[in-house]
Amino acid sequence: MNKRITFRSNRGYYSFLVEKKTLTVLTMLFVLTGIFLVISVGVGSTIISPIEAMKTLFGYGFDQHTMIIVDLRLPRVTIAILVGAAMAISGGILQGVIRNPLASPDIIGISGGAAFAAVTFITYFSETLSIKWLPLAAFLGALSISIIIYSLAWKKGVTPIRLVLVGIGISTITSSLTTLMIVLSPYSAASQAYIWLTGSIYGSSWEDVIALLPWLIIFIPLAFICGRSINVQELGDDMARSLGSHVQLHRGILVIISVALAGSAVSIGGAIGFVGLIAPHIARKIVGSSFGSLLPVAALIGSLIVILADTVARTAFLPLDIPAGVFTAGIGAPFFIYLLYRNKNF
Amino acid sequence: MFQLLHTRSLKIIGVIIGVLLLLCTFFLSIVLGATEISLKMAFDSFVSYDSTSTEQVIIQTTRVPRAIIASIIGANLAIAGALMQALTRNPLASPSIFGINAGAICFVVLAISFFPISSLVQLMWIAFLGAGIAALSVYYLGTLGNKEPTPVKIVLAGAAITALFSSFTQGMLVLDEAGLQDVLFWLAGSVSGRSLEMLLPVLPYILVSFILALGLAYHVNILASGEDVAKGLGQRTGLVKILIAITVVLLAGSAVAVVGAIGFIGLIVPHIARFLVGVDYRWIIPYCALVGAILLLIADIIGRFPIKPEEIPIGVMTSLIGAPFFIYMVRKGLRHE
Numbered sequence: 001m002n003k004r005i006t007f008r009s010n011r012g013y014y015s016f017l018v019e020k021k022t023l024t025v026l027t028m029l030f031v032l033t034g035i036f037l038v039i040s041v042g043v044g045s046t047i048i049s050p051i052e053a054m055k056t057l058f059g060y061g062f063d064q065h066t067m068i069i070v071d072l073r074l075p076r077v078t079i080a081i082l083v084g085a086a087m088a089i090s091g092g093i094l095q096g097v098i099r100n101p102l103a104s105p106d107i108i109g110i111s112g113g114a115a116f117a118a119v120t121f122i123t124y125f126s127e128t129l130s131i132k133w134l135p136l137a138a139f140l141g142a143l144s145i146s147i148i149i150y151s152l153a154w155k156k157g158v159t160p161i162r163l164v165l166v167g168i169g170i171s172t173i174t175s176s177l178t179t180l181m182i183v184l185s186p187y188s189a190a191s192q193a194y195i196w197l198t199g200s201i202y203g204s205s206w207e208d209v210i211a212l213l214p215w216l217i218i219f220i221p222l223a224f225i226c227g228r229s230i231n232v233q234e235l236g237d238d239m240a241r242s243l244g245s246h247v248q249l250h251r252g253i254l255v256i257i258s259v260a261l262a263g264s265a266v267s268i269g270g271a272i273g274f275v276g277l278i279a280p281h282i283a284r285k286i287v288g289s290s291f292g293s294l295l296p297v298a299a300l301i302g303s304l305i306v307i308l309a310d311t312v313a314r315t316a317f318l319p320l321d322i323p324a325g326v327f328t329a330g331i332g333a334p335f336f337i338y339l340l341y342r343n344k345n346f
Numbered sequence: 347m348f349q350l351l352h353t354r355s356l357k358i359i360g361v362i363i364g365v366l367l368l369l370c371t372f373f374l375s376i377v378l379g380a381t382e383i384s385l386k387m388a389f390d391s392f393v394s395y396d397s398t399s400t401e402q403v404i405i406q407t408t409r410v411p412r413a414i415i416a417s418i419i420g421a422n423l424a425i426a427g428a429l430m431q432a433l434t435r436n437p438l439a440s441p442s443i444f445g446i447n448a449g450a451i452c453f454v455v456l457a458i459s460f461f462p463i464s465s466l467v468q469l470m471w472i473a474f475l476g477a478g479i480a481a482l483s484v485y486y487l488g489t490l491g492n493k494e495p496t497p498v499k500i501v502l503a504g505a506a507i508t509a510l511f512s513s514f515t516q517g518m519l520v521l522d523e524a525g526l527q528d529v530l531f532w533l534a535g536s537v538s539g540r541s542l543e544m545l546l547p548v549l550p551y552i553l554v555s556f557i558l559a560l561g562l563a564y565h566v567n568i569l570a571s572g573e574d575v576a577k578g579l580g581q582r583t584g585l586v587k588i589l590i591a592i593t594v595v596l597l598a599g600s601a602v603a604v605v606g607a608i609g610f611i612g613l614i615v616p617h618i619a620r621f622l623v624g625v626d627y628r629w630i631i632p633y634c635a636l637v638g639a640i641l642l643l644i645a646d647i648i649g650r651f652p653i654k655p656e657e658i659p660i661g662v663m664t665s666l667i668g669a670p671f672f673i674y675m676v677r678k679g680l681r682h683e
Contacts, residue, residue: 100502102502102506106509107502107505107506107509152673152677153677155677161498162676162677164498164501164502165438165498165501165672165673165676166673166676166677168501168505168672169669169670169672169673169676170669170673172442172609172610172665172668172669172672173665173666173669173670175665176609176661176662176665176666176669177662177666179659179661179662180658180659180662183659184653184656273509273513274509274513320521322517322521323517325513325516325517326513326516326517329509329510329513329514329516329517330513330514330517333506333509333510333513333514334510336506336509336510337483337487337506337507337510
C-alpha cells in the first residue's frame with residue numbers, strides 16, 4: 001500500500017508529498033485542539049458544561065454564557081492557539097536551520113529583543129500611545145535584534161553555532177537592558193512589565209486576535225512552503241550546496257519567517273518560554289523529521305501546550321491568574337534538560 | 347601565545363603598577379558620583395573624621411564600603427572565572443555563562459519567599475547551594491557524551507540552566523509582587539547601598555577561597571596540560587578538580603550573596619590576565635584579582651553618570667561591557683583546546 005499521497009500542480013511546477021500518517025495525526029490533533037478549546041472556554045470562575053459551551057459557540061447558548069465565552073474566554077483561547085502555533089513553527093524552523101535540537105526563539109535571543117522593545121514601550125510610551133502599538137514595537141525589537149545577531153554572526157556566511165553563541169551574548173545585553181528599564185520605572189509600570197515578561201495572555205481581546213492574525217496568515221503558509229529547504233539544509237552546508245540549494249539565501253529567508261512568527265507571538269503573549277523548543281521535538285517523535293509534516297504537527301502541538309498551560313494557570317490558583325509562561329517553563333525546562341541528556345553528542 | 351610581560355621582573359613591576367592603578371580607581375570611586383567630593387575631603391575623612399560634614403559621612407558610610415565591596419567582588423569573580431576556564435578547558439566559561447548566578451539567585455528568591463530568612467549568613471549558604479547545583483548540572487550536562495566536551499555544549503547547557511532558573515525566579519516574583527521591588531535591584535546586581543556588615547560574614551569564605559585558589563595555581567598549571575598528562579605526572583586529578591570546583595562555588599556564591607548577579611567579569615578578566623602574563627596560573631590568579639577589582643570599580647564609576655541622579659546597576663554595566671567581548675571571542679573563533 002502506498003504510504004504517501006502525491007499532489008502535483010497541472011504543469012508540474014509545484015508538487016509535494018503528503019504522508020498518510022501525517023494526515024491521520026493532523027486530523028487527530030485538530031479534534032484534540034477542538035476538545036481542549038471547548039473545555040478551556042468552559043472552565044474558570046463560572047463553570048460551563050462542555051455541551052453548554054458547544055451550544056454557545058454555535059450561537060444557541062444563554063446570553064450570559066455568550067458574554068463570558070465569546071467576549072472573555074474565547075479570545076484568550078484563540079490567542080493561546082495562535083501564539084502556540086507561531087512559537088512552535090518558529091522554534092521548528094530555527095532547530096532545522098541551526099541544526100541544533102536546543103535552538104528556540106527564547107534561547108537565541110529573539111524573544112529577548114521583543115521583550116526589551118515591549119518593556120521600553122510599556123515604561124515610556126504606555127501613557128501617551130495606545131497599547132495597540134505594543135505588538136508592532138515588540139516585532140520591531142525582535143526584527144532588529146535578529147538583524148544584529150545575524151550580521152554579527154556573519155563571517156563569510158553564518159554557521160549555526162556562531163548564530164547560537166552570538167544570540168546568547170546578545171540576549172544577555174537585552175535582558176540586562178530590560179532589567180535596567182524595570183529598575184528605573186515607577187512601581188506600577190514595573191510590575192506590569194514584569195508580568196508581561198513572564199508570558200501571560202491575561203485579558204486578551206478580539207483586538208489582540210486581529211492584531212496577531214495577519215502575521216500568521218502570511219507567515220505560517222510561507223513557513224510550510226519553505227520548510228522543505230530545511231530538509232536539504234539538515235544534511236550540512238556542503239551537501240546542501242552541492243544539491244543545488246542556495247544555502248545562505250534560504251537560511252536568511254527562513255530566519256526572517258521564524259523571527260516574524262516569534263516576534264508577533266511574543267508581542268501578544270509575552271515570553272511564553274519553551275513552547276518553541278518542546279513542540280517541534282514532540283512533533284518529531286510522532287511524524288519524523290521531514291519538515292513538510294513536522295511543521296504543521298508542531299504548530300498544533302504548540303497550540304495544545306499553550307491552551308493547556310493557560311487553562312491550568314488561570315484556574316488552578318483561583319482567583320489568582322498566574323502567567324502561562326511559568327507553567328510552560330515548569331514543563332519546558334526539565335524537558336530541555338532531558339534533551340541535553342538525550343542528545344549527548346550535539 | 348602572545349604575552350606582554352615576559353620576564354619575572356616585568357611581571358613584578360606589573361603587579362606594582364596594578365596595585366597603584368587599583369588605588370587610583372579606588373580613590374576615584376570615592377570621589378566621583380552624584381555628590382562631588384574633593385580629594386582633600388576624602389583624605390580628611392580618613393585622618394580626622396568629622397561626623398557633622400555631609401561629605402565625610404557620605405564617604406565613610408556609602409562610598410568607601412561600596413568601593414571595598416566592588417574591588418573584593420571583582421577579584422572574586424575574576425578568579426572564579428579563571429579557575430572555571432582552566433577546569434573546563436573552555437575559554438567561555440564564567441560564573442554567569444555557567445548559570446551559577448541564575449541558580450544562586452533562584453534559590454535565594456525561593457528562600458526569601460517561602461521562609462522568613464533575614465540573616466545574610468543563611469542567605470549566603472543558600473546562594474552557595476544554588477550556585478553549586480547550577481554549576482554541577484551545567485558541568486554534567488556539558489560534558490555528557492563520548493565526544494570531547496566542546497565550549498559550545500557547555501555554553502548551551504549554561505543557557506538552558508539559566509533559562510530554567512530565571513523562569514522559576516520570575517514565576518515566584520510574579521506570585522509575590524510585593525517582594526518584587528526589594529529583590530529587583532539585587533537581581534540586576536548592585537554594589538550600592540551595601541554596607542560593610544553585608545560583606546563581613548562572607549569575608550572569611552572569600553579569604554579562604556583566595557588562598558585555596560593561589561595554592562591550587564600550581565596544580566591548575568599541570569591540569570591545564572591535559573588530564574592524561576596530569577595523571578601521568580602523578581597528579582590526583584579527581585581531587586584537584588573537586589577542590590577547584592569547591593573554590594569556584596565559594597567565590598561565585600559569595601559574590602552573588604553580596605552583590606547579586608554581576609556577569610562577564612569572570613569571562614573577560616582571565617583573558618586580559620593571560621594576555622599580560624601568559625599561561626602560568628601562579629601569575630594569572632593574582633593578576634585576575636587585580637584586574638577584576640579595577641574593572642569592577644571602573645564599571646561602577648561609569649554607571650553613576652549617564653542617567654544622573656539614578657544609577658545604572660553595575661550588573662547591567664558589566665553585561666554591556668562584557669557581552670560585546672563575548673561576541674568578539676565567538677567571532678574570532680573558538681579554539682577547541
